[in-house]
Amino acid sequence: MFNTNFDITGIHANYLKDLCELRGNVADKDQHNNFKIFKAYIDAYILCPLIGYQYSRKGKMGSAADGDVGILAEQIIKRSQELKYVYQILMLVDEESEPDEEKRIYRAFNFSEKTDEDKAMIADNMRIFNEYFLGGVEVLHEQFVRECIDRDQYLLKMYQFTKKFNEEQDGDALKAGIDKILNK
Amino acid sequence: MIIHKLEMYNFRQYIDLQEVSFSTDPEKNVTVLIGVNTSGKTTIIRAFEWCLYGKNGFEDPVLLNSEVRDNMNVGDTQVVWVAVTFSHEDSNGQKMYTLKRKFTYLCNERTKAEGKLVVGLNKKPEEDLSLTYLQADGQTKTAIRRENISESIDRVLPQDLSDYFFFGGERISGIANRTDLSKAVRGLMRLDVLENARDHIKEALKKFSSSIDTSGDSKAQAAQASLETAKKKLQQYIEARDNAQAEMEHYQQQENEFNVELSKSNVEQVKKAKAERDRIAKAISNEETRLENAIRAYVDLFNRRPYAFFGMPAIKKSLEILQNVNDQVECVPGMNQDSIDYLIKRGTCICGTHLDVGSPSYQLIMQERRKLPPETIGAVVMNYKNKAEGYLSGSESFFPELEEKYKEIRGIQRRIGELQDEAEEQSKLIIDDTDAKAIEGKRRDAHTKYLEAKSDYDQAVRDIGGCERDIRNCEDAIAKYAKSSTKNRRLVRYITYATLVQDWLTETYQEKEGKVRTELQQRVNDNFAKMYHGERSISIDDKYRVRYADVTTEESDGLKAVKSFAFIASLVSMAKDRILDDEDMQLGQVYPLVMDAPFSNVDEIHIDNICKILPKTANQVIMAVMQKDWEYASINLGQFVGQSYTITKDRDADGKEIDTATHIR
Numbered sequence: 065m066f067n068t069n070f071d072i073t074g075i076h077a078n079y080l081k082d083l084c085e086l087r088g089n090v091a092d093k094d095q096h097n098n099f100k101i102f103k104a105y106i107d108a109y110i111l112c113p114l115i116g117y118q119y120s121r122k123g124k125m126g127s128a129a130d131g132d133v134g135i136l137a138e139q140i141i142k143r144s145q146e147l148k149y150v151y152q153i154l155m156l157v158d159e160e161s162e163p164d165e166e167k168r169i170y171r172a173f174n175f176s177e178k179t180d181e182d183k184a185m186i187a188d189n190m191r192i193f194n195e196y197f198l199g200g201v202e203v204l205h206e207q208f209v210r211e212c213i214d215r216d217q218y219l220l221k222m223y224q225f226t227k228k229f230n231e232e233q234d235g236d237a238l239k240a241g242i243d244k245i246l247n248k
Numbered sequence: 249m250i251i252h253k254l255e256m257y258n259f260r261q262y263i264d265l266q267e268v269s270f271s272t273d274p275e276k277n278v279t280v281l282i283g284v285n286t287s288g289k290t291t292i293i294r295a296f297e298w299c300l301y302g303k304n305g306f307e308d309p310v311l312l313n314s315e316v317r318d319n320m321n322v323g324d325t326q327v328v329w330v331a332v333t334f335s336h337e338d339s340n341g342q343k344m345y346t347l348k349r350k351f352t353y354l355c356n357e358r359t360k361a362e363g364k365l366v367v368g369l370n371k372k373p374e375e376d377l378s379l380t381y382l383q384a385d386g387q388t389k390t391a392i393r394r395e396n397i398s399e400s401i402d403r404v405l406p407q408d409l410s411d412y413f414f415f416g417g418e419r420i421s422g423i424a425n426r427t428d429l430s431k432a433v434r435g436l437m438r439l440d441v442l443e444n445a446r447d448h449i450k451e452a453l454k455k456f457s458s459s460i461d462t463s464g465d466s467k468a469q470a471a472q473a474s475l476e477t478a479k480k481k482l483q484q485y486i487e488a489r490d491n492a493q494a495e496m497e498h499y500q501q502q503e504n505e506f507n508v509e510l511s512k513s514n515v516e517q518v519k520k521a522k523a524e525r526d527r528i529a530k531a532i533s534n535e536e537t538r539l540e541n542a543i544r545a546y547v548d549l550f551n552r553r554p555y556a557f558f559g560m561p562a563i564k565k566s567l568e569i570l571q572n573v574n575d576q577v578e579c580v581p582g583m584n585q586d587s588i589d590y591l592i593k594r595g596t597c598i599c600g601t602h603l604d605v606g607s608p609s610y611q612l613i614m615q616e617r618r619k620l621p622p623e624t625i626g627a628v629v630m631n632y633k634n635k636a637e638g639y640l641s642g643s644e645s646f647f648p649e650l651e652e653k654y655k656e657i658r659g660i661q662r663r664i665g666e667l668q669d670e671a672e673e674q675s676k677l678i679i680d681d682t683d684a685k686a687i688e689g690k691r692r693d694a695h696t697k698y699l700e701a702k703s704d705y706d707q708a709v710r711d712i713g714g715c716e717r718d719i720r721n722c723e724d725a726i727a728k729y730a731k732s733s734t735k736n737r738r739l740v741r742y743i744t745y746a747t748l749v750q751d752w753l754t755e756t757y758q759e760k761e762g763k764v765r766t767e768l769q770q771r772v773n774d775n776f777a778k779m780y781h782g783e784r785s786i787s788i789d790d791k792y793r794v795r796y797a798d799v800t801t802e803e804s805d806g807l808k809a810v811k812s813f814a815f816i817a818s819l820v821s822m823a824k825d826r827i828l829d830d831e832d833m834q835l836g837q838v839y840p841l842v843m844d845a846p847f848s849n850v851d852e853i854h855i856d857n858i859c860k861i862l863p864k865t866a867n868q869v870i871m872a873v874m875q876k877d878w879e880y881a882s883i884n885l886g887q888f889v890g891q892s893y894t895i896t897k898d899r900d901a902d903g904k905e906i907d908t909a910t911h912i913r
């Protein structure tokens with residue numbers, strides 16, 4: 065898990081190019097020369113599943129003819145601890161894919177692929193994870209790339225987006241609640 | 249192929265086992281079977297045909313001897329079989345083969361109606377076919393797989409050529425008049441071997457040609473073309489960049505000169521304004537650098553574990569879930585997941601309950617498994633909480649820090665705006681002075697032109713970068729297609745070889761075919777001249793049909809037979825003499841001639857003549873003849889006879905011949 069290359073095909077690949085800093089070898093770099101909110105694809109890969117979950121948005125991969133982007137295994141392995149953590153969060157809380165709480169706990173903490181049943185379960189979990197990831201990419205693309213024209217607008221939008229989230233979710237209270245559980 | 253032995257068991261009118269050994273002596277190569285009319289001569293040819301090719305040419309298709317048949321009761325079985333033993337030489341040397349075909353008949357009816365006995369047999373008797381050959385030691389028998397037998401026989405003597413070697417007198421006259429003999433001639437002379445090789449190589453050539461990947465070529469050409477375009481463009485961009493750089497330097501120089509002039513200006517106010525504006529310009533440049541840094545730091549902040557911040561609602565929910573469950577986790581002490589896996593593999597629990605996959609007991613035990621070590625849920629939950637703690641540290645300051653950084657950016661931007669306004673003010677002061685005004689105007693022009701040149705320069709640098717990338721891509725593509733063109737080169741080499749082989753085969757074929765035609769023409773004429781008493785000569789046309797060289801006149805059956813004999817004798821002798829063989833190629837084969845009443849249409853003089861020639865032309869001659877014909881034939885043929893048999897019938901008490909009890913003695 066989180067140890068191989070990850071290829072994104074379809075329109076979401078282009079969304080990702082709009083959102084992330086591009087390295088020199090991206091062929092259609094000129095078509096994605098806007099301001100970037102992520103420093104690399106991998107940063108988006110870690111955050112977007114949670115954004116997708118938060119906005120109840122899932123996406124499906126499209127055809128490589130519409131777009132194609134890959135994250136190297138090397139990048140993924142370097143950040144696999146964080147990816148696994150986000151994965152566990154999603155597996156614990158996503159009631160839509162699994163209403164039974166006990167089963168959610170099991171799927172969040174079982175990384176063994178010993179039995180065929182376990183293998184199938186992990187494959188299914190990864191599918192859910194990636195669907196939320198693409199959903200999150202969609203959300204951020206709508207919020208940023210469709211709304212902003214120049215750099216200043218992006219800077220402002222980053223501030224507004226974070227601020228709105230903090231206010232709506234009551235970040236301080238949330239943090240206090242979490243601390244209470246953890247420190248108890 | 250030389251036939252050594254024919255065995256028949258209850259085959260038609262031949263009762264019990266009849267065994268005929270044929271002469272294989274190269275000098276005395278003739279075997280005769282002498283019988284009266286209706287004695288069963290034709291049956292011998294049919295026995296060969298049935299055994300070799302499964303061909304049943306009888307009006308009444310039942311092959312079982314009718315006396316044997318009449319003695320069968322319902323449920324009885326009886327067999328009829330024919331075996332041919334022959335030698336054949338192929339690339340692995342000469343071997344002795346025995347082919348045996350057997351029918352097993354089952355009696356399913358036996359009635360007497362109006363004093364007449366009716367014995368019914370199954371319409372499709374069980375067939376058994378075997379082909380064995382003797383190993384070099386002369387003792388070990390090896391069987392050929394049943395499904396390969398007919399192919400093997402076809403290699404030894406193809407069925408469509410068999411007519412030329414197994415024939416009855418009534419059939420012989422037709423042979424030389426057939427519409428197209430070319431296939432038979434090619435087959436007998438084994439020219440078909442060359443033909444097949446040529447066809448095969450033709451197919452291979454076709455395959456090679458279609459495998460050549462020309463699309464790769466056109467793509468490589470396209471890439472080559474793009475590469476050249478990109479290189480030309482690169483040259484242009486480099487020129488453009490150098491020009492822009494020269495312009496930049498030029499206008500910067502000018503601006504500096506005007507600045508110097510302005511500073512020399514006597515007007516104190518202008519001097520001061522100029523100094524002030526320079527200071528402001530420097531300040532703006534500093535602020536711009538600060539702005540860049542602040543933006544970078546802002547994006548860095550946004551990328552610093554944003555999931556811990558945006559994930560807080562989900563994290564809190566997950567921790568609540570774990571908090572609720574954690575206390576309830578209870579499991580069997582000392583048991584682990586491996587124990588459960590063992591039980592499931594065994595299929596029964598400790599208490600004896602069956603653990604079928606998907607059953608309620610299975611589900612229960614799987615539920616239990618989830619709580620067990622190696623990683624107990626308690627341990628992993630603790631681990632998860634620790635991780636959460638680590639990742640969450642700092643998330644409380646995510647938004648405040650971001651907000652602060654954003655405010656800083658806004659502050660710098662405002663500051664830059666103010667500075668720009670101030671610079672504008674100072675410029676105005678400078679322009680107020682009439683002397684300096686003109687200089688300042690020129691300076692501003694120079695500055696504008698410098699900016700334009702700089703923009704051109706930046707653009708050219710970007711274009712050069714793009715161009716260099718294009719060039720790299722094109723070169724990669726060309727390298728990729730070069731690989732496929734290596735494959736093409738290889739194919740072209742194959743095609744060259746294959747074409748050479750094909751040319752050689754075609755040439756060889758034509759040469760050999762020409763030889764066959766010339767030789768056949770000559771031999772047929774020679775044989776015909778020896779056999780026919782009259783003054784006639786014949787020729788071979790392009791389809792190997794035999795034609796009279798002179799005007800065609802009414803042709804008697806006897807003449808037709810003589811013509812056919814001449815033709816077959818010539819063909820067989822050519823095969824025997826291996827006229828096509830050379831060091832590189834061994835095509836020749838030997839064939840037997842098996843004839844039934846060959847002289848029935850031929851008059852005495854011709855019998856005489858034919859008998860002089862036949863034993864010399866063929867490797868082996870087997871003929872079933874009528875007593876009266878043999879009297880003439882034996883005069884010339886007698887010295888060549890190695891084996892002779894008579895076909896006789898048993899007689900009943902009254903001395904009358906019994907049709908169904910024929911023997912060969």
